[in-house]
Amino acid sequence: xxxxxxxxxxxxxxxxxxxxxxxxxxxxxxxxxxxxxxxxxxxxxxxxxxxxxxxxxxxxxxxxxxxxxxxxxxxxxxxxxxxxxxxxxxxxxxxxxxxxxxxxxxxxxxxxxxxxxxxxxxxxxxxxxxxxxxxxxxxxxxxxxxxxxxxxxxxxxxxxxxxxxxxxxxxxxxxxxxxxxxxxxxxxxxxxxxxxxxxxxxxxxxxxxxxxxxxxxxxxxxxxxxxxxxxxxxxxxxxxxxxxxxxxxxxxxxxxxxxxxxxxxxxxxxxxxxxxxxxxxxxxxxxxxxxxxxxxxxxxxxxxxxxxxxxxxxxxxxxxxxxxxxxxxxxxxxxxxxxxxxxxxxxxxxxxxxxxxxxxxxxxxxxxxxxxxxxxxxxxxxxxxxxxxxxxxxxxxxxxxxxxxxxxxxxxxxxxxxxxxxxxxxxxxxxxxxxxxxxxxxxxxxxxxxxxxxxxxxxxxxxxxxxxxxxxxxxxxx
Numbered sequence: 399x400x401x402x403x404x405x406x407x408x409x410x411x412x413x414x415x416x417x418x419x420x421x422x423x424x425x426x427x428x429x430x431x432x433x434x435x436x437x438x439x440x441x442x443x444x445x446x447x448x449x450x451x452x453x454x455x456x457x458x459x460x461x462x463x464x465x466x467x468x469x470x471x472x473x474x475x476x477x478x479x480x481x482x483x484x485x486x487x488x489x490x491x492x493x494x495x496x497x498x499x500x501x502x503x504x505x506x507x508x509x510x511x512x513x514x515x516x517x518x519x520x521x522x523x524x525x526x527x528x529x530x531x532x533x534x535x536x537x538x539x540x541x542x543x544x545x546x547x548x549x550x551x552x553x554x555x556x557x558x559x560x561x562x563x564x565x566x567x568x569x570x571x572x573x574x575x576x577x578x579x580x581x582x583x584x585x586x587x588x589x590x591x592x593x594x595x596x597x598x599x600x601x602x603x604x605x606x607x608x609x610x611x612x613x614x615x616x617x618x619x620x621x622x623x624x625x626x627x628x629x630x631x632x633x634x635x636x637x638x639x640x641x642x643x644x645x646x647x648x649x650x651x652x653x654x655x656x657x658x659x660x661x662x663x664x665x666x667x668x669x670x671x672x673x674x675x676x677x678x679x680x681x682x683x684x685x686x687x688x689x690x691x692x693x694x695x696x697x698x699x700x701x702x703x704x705x706x707x708x709x710x711x712x713x714x715x716x717x718x719x720x721x722x723x724x725x726x727x728x729x730x731x732x733x734x735x736x737x738x739x740x741x742x743x744x745x746x747x748x749x750x751x752x753x754x755x756x757x758x759x760x761x762x763x764x765x766x767x768x769x770x771x772x773x774x775x776x777x778x779x780x781x782x783x784x785x786x787x788x789x790x791x792x793x794x795x796x797x798x799x800x801x802x803x804x805x806x807x808x809x810x811x812x813x814x815x816x817x818x819x820x821x822x823x824x825x826x827x828x829x830x831x832x833x834x835x836x837x838x839x840x841x842x843x844x845x846x847x848x849x850x851x852x853x854x855x856x857x858x859x860x861x862x863x864x865x866x867x868x869x870x871x872x873x874x875x876x
Contacts, residue, residue: 406642406781407756408719412703413646415546416653418728419748425763428455433854438669440697443704444723451754452762452798458809459770462727462739462746465517474774474788477812484815489515494787496774497535500644503783506637508540510629511648520553526579542629545578547650551597554581554590580622589620600655604684608737611656611687613663621659623649627702634709652695662694674732675855685732720755720780740813742829742838743856747811759800766797766805767833808832808874830875837871
C-alpha cells in the first residue's frame with residue numbers, strides 16, 4: 399500500500415432500503431429498551447461487524463422517504479434545506495455532496511444499486527451511468543445506478559414520449575430496450591416479464607394491506623440484490639491499488655413487496671415472529687408471513703455483505719477500510735396497521751447504524767443520538783477533508799474512537815406530506831427526540847408527545863400531562 403494512502407481509508411457503505419432500526423441483533427439491554435423480545439434474525443456478518451466496531455441504536459433518518467433521506471445523507475443537510483420534499487424531486491446539482499468532495503480530493507467514488515438521487519427522472523440509459531452521475535460526484539466506470547423495486551418495473555415497461563414528454567407504456571416491453579440496467583439484465587435472460595407479471599399480481603391487497611408473501615418465480619441468481627452484489631464485487635476488484643476508494647452498495651431490499659425467492663421463503667416458513675404493535679387481528683396470519691419474508695431479505699443482504707467484505711479482505715485492504723451498515727429509513731411492518739414508511743413512528747424513522755474500521759473502538763454499543771446525515775461529516779473527518787456545506791452533519795469520530803459518549807442533545811425528522819396522521823389526511827409533520835421524550839407536530843398544528851423511555855412503542859400521547867415538555871421540544875424544532 400502506498401505511503402500517500404495511510405491517512406485516507408477506503409470507505410464501504412452497505413445501504414439497504416427500508417431496514418427498520420429495531421430489527422437488529424442488539425444486546426439484550428437494548429432490546430428491552432425497545433420493549434421487544436429478541437427476534438430470530440440471522441445476521442452473522444453484521445454481528446461480526448458489531449463485534450469489531452460501534453453500534454448506534456438511536457440513529458434517526460432526517461426524513462423517512464427514499465429520495466429525501468438520500469439527499470440529506472449526500473449533502474449533510476437536514477430535510478428542510480435540500481429542496482427534496484418527496485420522491486418526486488431530484489437532488490439539486492448545485493448542492494454539494496460528500497461524494498463530490500471525495501472525488502475532487504483523489505478518491506475513486508463508486509456505487510451500485512438504487513441511488514435515488516435522480517428519483518424523479520427514472521432514466522438509467524440501460525447501463526446505469528448518465529453524465530449527471532459525474533456531477534453528483536461518482537466516478538465513471540465504477541458506478542451503476544438502477545431503479546428500486548417499483549421504479550425498475552416502470553423503467554422496464556414504460557418510456558417517455560419525446561412528442562409530449564409524457565410517460566407511456568410499451569406495447570411489448572420485451573421488444574423495447576429497458577433503460578434500467580437490472581431490467582435489461584432480466585430482459586436479456588428472458589426473465590423481465592416474469593418479474594413484471596409478479597409485481598402486477600402483488601398489487602392486490604389483503605384487507606387493504608400489501609401482504610402477498612408468496613415467492614417470486616425468479617431464480618436466485620436473478621434476484622435483484624444478488625445481481626447488485628455481483629456488480630459490487632466487480633467494482634471492488636477493479637478499484638485501482640494506488641488510490642483510496644469509496645463504495646456505496648444500495649440494496650433494494652428489504653423494501654416491499656415481499657418477493658423473496660423460493661429458497662429464501664423455505665428457509666423461514668417455520669420461524670415464529672411476534673406480531674405488529676396494534677396490528678390487524680384479522681390479518682395476523684398473513685402478517686406473520688410478511689415478517690418471515692422481511693427477515694429473509696435481511697438475511698440475504700447480510701450474506702451478500704459478507705461476500706463484499708471478503709472481497710475487500712482479499713485485496714489486503716480491510717484493515718484500512720471503514721465499513722458502515724445503515725439504511726435510508728425503516729418500515730412500519732404492520733404497526734398501527736400501517737406498512738411502508740413516511741410516518742413519524744419509530745418503525746419508520748429509526749435506522750440501523752454500525753461502523754467498524756481503523757481507529758474505531760471494538761464492541762461498543764452506543765446510546766448516542768445520531769442523525770443519518772452525520773455520516774457525511776464522519777467520512778470527511780476520516781478522509782482528512784473539509785465540507786463546510788454539510789452544515790447539519792456532525793462527525794461521529796470522537797464517539798467512534800471513545801473520546802466522548804454524547805453526540806447530539808436531540809435529533810429531528812420531517813416530511814412535507816404523508817398519509818393520515820393525528821386525525822388529518824395528507825398533512826406533513828416534524829418530529830424531535832431528546833432520548834426521553836418525542837414530540838410530533840403536524841402542519842395543522844396538532845401535537846403528540848410520547849415518553850419513549852416508559853412507552854417505547856409510542857402508544858400513549860402524554861402531551862396534556864406535560865405541556866412544558868411540549869413547549870420545550872417545540873423550541874428545539876424551531
